[in-house]
Amino acid sequence: xxxxPRYTAEQEAFRTEVQEWLRDNIPTGIEHPADSSxxxxxxxxxxxxxxxxxxxKGWLWPTAPEEYGGGGLTVDHxxxxxxxxxxxxxxxxxxxxxxxxxxxNSILVWGSEEQKQEFLPKIFKGQIRTWQLLTEPEAGSxxxxxxxxxxxDGDDYVINGQKVYVxxxxxxxxxxxxxxxxxxxxxxxxxxxxxxxSDLPGISVFPMDLLSSAGESGAGxxxxxIVYFDNVRVPAKNLIGGENEGWxxxxxxxxxxxxxxxxxxxxxxxxxxxDYCKSxxxxxxxxxxxxxxxxxxxxxYIDAEIGRLFQLRNYxxxxxxxxxxxxxxxxxxxRKQSGLRIATxxxxxxxxxxxxxxxxxxxxxxxxxxxxxxxxxxxxxxxTTDIQKVIMSRRIGIGRQQRERAGALA
Amino acid sequence: xxxxxxxxQEMLKAAVRRFVDTEYPKETxxxxxxxxxxAPSEPWSKLAATGWLGIIIPTEYGxxxxxxxxxxxxxxxxxxxxxxxxxxxxAALGALAILEAGTEEQKRGLLPDVAAGRRTIAxxxxxxDYQWDESDxxxxxxxxxxxxxxxxxxxxxxDAAAATDLICAVRTENRQHVGLALVPADAPGVSIRRLEGFxxxxxxxxxxxxxxxxxxxxxxxxMPGESPFAGGWLAVERAVANAIPLLCAYQVGGSxxxxxxxxxxxxxxxxxxxxxxxxxxxxxxIINLVNELDSAxxxxxxxxxxxxxxxxxxxxxxxxxxxxxxxxxxxxxxAHEVHAGVGSTTEYGLTLHTTASRTLYQFLGDPRFHRxxxxxxxxx
Numbered sequence: 089x090x091x092x093p094r095y096t097a098e099q100e101a102f103r104t105e106v107q108e109w110l111r112d113n114i115p116t117g118i119e120h121p122a123d124s125s126x127x128x129x130x131x132x133x134x135x136x137x138x139x140x141x142x143x144x145k146g147w148l149w150p151t152a153p154e155e156y157g158g159g160g161l162t163v164d165h166x167x168x169x170x171x172x173x174x175x176x177x178x179x180x181x182x183x184x185x186x187x188x189x190x191x192x193n194s195i196l197v198w199g200s201e202e203q204k205q206e207f208l209p210k211i212f213k214g215q216i217r218t219w220q221l222l223t224e225p226e227a228g229s230x231x232x233x234x235x236x237x238x239x240x241d242g243d244d245y246v247i248n249g250q251k252v253y254v255x256x257x258x259x260x261x262x263x264x265x266x267x268x269x270x271x272x273x274x275x276x277x278x279x280x281x282x283x284x285x286s287d288l289p290g291i292s293v294f295p296m297d298l299l300s301s302a303g304e305s306g307a308g309x310x311x312x313x314i315v316y317f318d319n320v321r322v323p324a325k326n327l328i329g330g331e332n333e334g335w336x337x338x339x340x341x342x343x344x345x346x347x348x349x350x351x352x353x354x355x356x357x358x359x360x361x362x363d364y365c366k367s368x369x370x371x372x373x374x375x376x377x378x379x380x381x382x383x384x385x386x387x388x389y390i391d392a393e394i395g396r397l398f399q400l401r402n403y404x405x406x407x408x409x410x411x412x413x414x415x416x417x418x419x420x421x422x423r424k425q426s427g428l429r430i431a432t433x434x435x436x437x438x439x440x441x442x443x444x445x446x447x448x449x450x451x452x453x454x455x456x457x458x459x460x461x462x463x464x465x466x467x468x469x470x471x472t473t474d475i476q477k478v479i480m481s482r483r484i485g486i487g488r489q490q491r492e493r494a495g496a497l498a
Numbered sequence: 499x500x501x502x503x504x505x506x507q508e509m510l511k512a513a514v515r516r517f518v519d520t521e522y523p524k525e526t527x528x529x530x531x532x533x534x535x536x537a538p539s540e541p542w543s544k545l546a547a548t549g550w551l552g553i554i555i556p557t558e559y560g561x562x563x564x565x566x567x568x569x570x571x572x573x574x575x576x577x578x579x580x581x582x583x584x585x586x587x588x589a590a591l592g593a594l595a596i597l598e599a600g601t602e603e604q605k606r607g608l609l610p611d612v613a614a615g616r617r618t619i620a621x622x623x624x625x626x627d628y629q630w631d632e633s634d635x636x637x638x639x640x641x642x643x644x645x646x647x648x649x650x651x652x653x654x655x656x657d658a659a660a661a662t663d664l665i666c667a668v669r670t671e672n673r674q675h676v677g678l679a680l681v682p683a684d685a686p687g688v689s690i691r692r693l694e695g696f697x698x699x700x701x702x703x704x705x706x707x708x709x710x711x712x713x714x715x716x717x718x719x720x721m722p723g724e725s726p727f728a729g730g731w732l733a734v735e736r737a738v739a740n741a742i743p744l745l746c747a748y749q750v751g752g753s754x755x756x757x758x759x760x761x762x763x764x765x766x767x768x769x770x771x772x773x774x775x776x777x778x779x780x781x782x783x784i785i786n787l788v789n790e791l792d793s794a795x796x797x798x799x800x801x802x803x804x805x806x807x808x809x810x811x812x813x814x815x816x817x818x819x820x821x822x823x824x825x826x827x828x829x830x831x832x833a834h835e836v837h838a839g840v841g842s843t844t845e846y847g848l849t850l851h852t853t854a855s856r857t858l859y860q861f862l863g864d865p866r867f868h869r870x871x872x873x874x875x876x877x878x
Contacts (some may be wrong), residue, residue, distance in 0.1 A: 089501055089502070089503065089567055089802075090499055090501075090803065091501070091800050091804075092805050094499070094500075116681055162594035164499060175578065270854065365639075365878070366877075366878070376878040382873045383869070385878060386878075389876065390820065392791045393797065393799065397793075398795065400499075400796075401501055404499055405501075407499075410499070410656050418788070418789060418792065422789060452638075477785050478778070480781075480785050481775070481778075484761060484779075484784065486761060486775030486784060486786065487776065487781060
């Protein structure tokens, strides 16, 4: 076993190249705000610009196939990139792009050659930012109940309906969405996916007022929206995977969304609370010397380490082609539950200073306060913890008569 | 990065699993559990004949010169039984203690016998004030002519009843050094009494003026002119630290077996007209179980990898022991929830693990002990 990439001289040279490039190309002012909803439009543009330049080098989606604009790099090269950009508190891509991550892979598996040529280079080179639109007021955990409709009309489909908890601040170029194409059809045989250009007439976007958007760290979405489709005409060539074939596409999308992709990187909030406790005193001693606080810090550390190892394992499985079963939803379940435990530990350690972003009386320059809000809201995006357990059970082979197989990944 | 086992390790894993299935069927394990005889009679001699007991002993001392991860694979599979010791005590703790503390002559004299399973070892460290700290060692080695007389009471000694030799932590008369003495289990003055009940292969070892010669002190770390006991405690601490991930692998194997039993049972046990695994309340137990199992597995194998690559492994060792001890303990608890009454019958076999998990929870340091050490290792 080898828990780290084994670097050849060539790869060490690659790391040096990456370090130098990042040093020269990451602009100032791009820093992750404590609350991702505070990411300004200017900062977002800086991040998009960085994404395009990473994309030009094949570093934005390092392991995506070269023929579609990806980097075509090995896992070990990819790890180098992820680690180095993590050092800047950024991730790949350096902005919220859920539709690119999940839709891109789905198109890679289910799209026609023409569709791959059209959409994938734009995603992998960072030319577009894509939102995913799945959830509806009546289709949350039960995605197959999606009611937003797409009706064929000549060379177009006409989309009507409402999607919720969508995207981020600062808009998108494409919307990757699942619709119902046969309201009378059988469940799981009446759905279809589209890549919808965001500027089509009839699309309107309204931000939601939420306790937290609980976006992924480093690429936090900041804002979630309601999106209305009012007779939106989408060219039929933007239908991915075939009419009424949407559920099989969804299995690929959901496989990644449920955690199978894995992740490389530190847990920033854990680093932050450890640093805070080592460098701040109470009654003349560092907080980290207090026996109760040490107990909490060790609880936090253990959760973070197990979470890191689950993500590392999934990252390796994803990129080595190992057979996955329950590992994706396991990592997702653990991340959500441990995230809340970690927030509780931080609240135990800091008390009310964890709950305010007040410059004088809050701890951690607002990051801690934002994390307290995000930890509870993070339980549901990408599938509730209960849904993760349902999927795990099916994959383990106890939830249903027949053991469920994992969704196909490219 | 590659989180898979090598081809050789996969072969070893398959071979050990076949061996355990053949030589340690449930009936044998239950009988060993009932009688407490797990050495040197069958099937121990068959295990010794495989050569696996020399897995981490260097080839120049008659071992296989394998890696820590190789040994992890071995002990994980033994843990599935759970095959009772003294394999961990002999092949991991004993071998590592001799490697760390022995002189060259002692290594050459002892290790080939350890690798061949002719000599079985138990580490007698803990006493009435039960902890794994140096300060808790009160047994005394008093100078007696050319040698020493050892007196004291070791308690909660794992595998003592199955050992031919005991490596005892003892304090010098002037109380300056804690070192290691190799004491034959049948030496005059040694009495070993099994501790009955829920404890698993634990014993009291009374040392009543046991005479040993100079050559029985593991004195490889003593400088010329120093007491031969000097440096012994440091050596045994290192041996224990390096053996811990192997004990963790054993706990991983036990958790894995308990997980598979529980999945199988939940698929085949019919109540209310349906396999009980269809009930989400039952699924919750199995999900909790597999999460414990995988937490133990990956913390353990990362620690083994750090040892193999000579990285600083202190944090990973304390993490792995904390997580694996809790995981095996909880895995058994969840399995009992799934199995209900059936799990409580001895003949079913789950209680073998339940019993093992309790003793191993604290053996080589309980979770609280390792959490304190982890905090220190992290610079808190």
